[in-house]
Amino acid sequence: xxxxxxxxLKDGRECLLRNGTGDDAEAVLSVFIATHEQTDYxxxxxxxxxxxxxxxxxxxxxxxxxxxxIEMIAEVGGKIVGNAGIACIKNVDKLRHRASFxxxxxxxxxxxxxxxxxxxxxxxxAKNAGYTQLELEAVADNETALSLYRSAGFVEYGRNPKGFKxxxxxxxxxxxxxxxxx
Ligand SMILES: CC(C)(COP(=O)(O)OP(=O)(O)OC[C@H]1O[C@@H](n2cnc3c(N)ncnc32)[C@H](O)[C@@H]1OP(=O)(O)O)[C@@H](O)C(=O)NCCC(=O)NCCS
Numbered sequence: 051x052x053x054x055x056x057x058x059l060k061d062g063r064e065c066l067l068r069n070g071t072g073d074d075a076e077a078v079l080s081v082f083i084a085t086h087e088q089t090d091y092x093x094x095x096x097x098x099x100x101x102x103x104x105x106x107x108x109x110x111x112x113x114x115x116x117x118x119x120i121e122m123i124a125e126v127g128g129k130i131v132g133n134a135g136i137a138c139i140k141n142v143d144k145l146r147h148r149a150s151f152x153x154x155x156x157x158x159x160x161x162x163x164x165x166x167x168x169x170x171x172x173x174x175x176a177k178n179a180g181y182t183q184l185e186l187e188a189v190a191d192n193e194t195a196l197s198l199y200r201s202a203g204f205v206e207y208g209r210n211p212k213g214f215k216x217x218x219x220x221x222x223x224x225x226x227x228x229x230x231x232x
Contacts, residue, residue, distance in 0.1 A: 051113070051120040051175055059162040063126055067171045070123040070133065071114050075107035077130040078123060085132070085154035090218050091192045092154060118179045122171055124155065124164045131159045134168035136176050136184065147182035153195075160194070169202050177231050184231060187213065190223040204229045 054068045070078050079101070086096050101109070113121045113135075124132040132155030139148040151172055155164045176184045186204065188195045204227040213224025 051116060051118070051179065053120060053122060053171060053175055055167075055171060057163065057167040059126070059164065061162055063162075065162075065164055065167060066125040067122060067167055068125065069114055070110045070121045070130075072107040072111040074123060074130060075103055075110055078110065078121070078133060079103060079106050081130050081133060081156055082154070084156055088157040089154075090216050090222075091189045091195065093214070095217065118149075118181075120172065120175050122168055122175070124159075124168055126159065126164075131156045132164050132168060134172050136172050136179075136181075138181075139185070147180075149176050149179070149181040149184050151176075151184050151186045165194075165198050166202070169198060173202065173229065173231070181231055184229045186227050187224045188227065189214065190225050196225060199227055202229070 052069055054066070057065050057067060059065050083096050086092050086094065110121055113119050119135070119137045121133060121135045123130050132153070134151070134153035136149045136151050139145045139150055153165060153168055155168070173184060186199065188199065190209065206225055207228050208226040210224040210226065212221050214222035216222050
């Protein structure tokens with residue numbers, strides 16, 4: 051999906067929100083690795099990442115052509131500092147209306163409004179793509195993410211007490227959230 055929009059951050063800088071393409075593969079992978087090393091709230095550890103640079107390039111090019119999916123990137127001063135994405139849960143009749151949402155922003159850029167910008171842009175894309183429901187899971191003590199999601203309209207519909215097994219802290223409860231798009 052193609053997307054482009056500029057927002058002004060809380061410190062006055064401009065941030066470009068746009069779909070990532072194959073040309074961004076290296077920068078996207080490097081911000082992915084950085085964000086996954088900065089927090090224990092994401093699903094994978096960097097040593098478990100199965101994706102190569104060529105696969106990432108192919109994935110981003112595929113997303114660009116995909117009418118129902120996007121890998122959104124946030125760029126500040128020409129640097130990619132965060133990303134978010136929506137993807138169809140499964141392309142079968144009973145599930146085609148549901149999309150999953152994921153997001154991460156480089157710690158150096160937290161609190162500036164990038165997370166909100168990425169989330170709102172992805173919601174807009176999910177609506178445009180015709181999804182009925184956007185879904186996510188967040189670690190229960192990830193207050194920043196939960197507060198962002200609630201304020202964007204996501205509603206909790208359940209919890210999984212043993213959702214993640216962290217190498218650092220053991221069991222992490224997951225909050226299941228959904229946003230109706232109609
Ligand atoms: C969650 C995350 C994406 C938020 O990104 P961000 O760019 O810092 O978010 P924003 O600056 O747009 O803030 C959005 C909202 O988050 C909340 N928030 C931000 N900083 C916060 C803090 N220190 N404490 C509590 N809430 C906070 C506020 O509700 C804020 O809303 P506001 O616009 O009214 O101030 C970012 O912290 C991150 O990447 N965390 C690590 C990865 C992660 O947890 N991803 C989500 C997995 S489910």
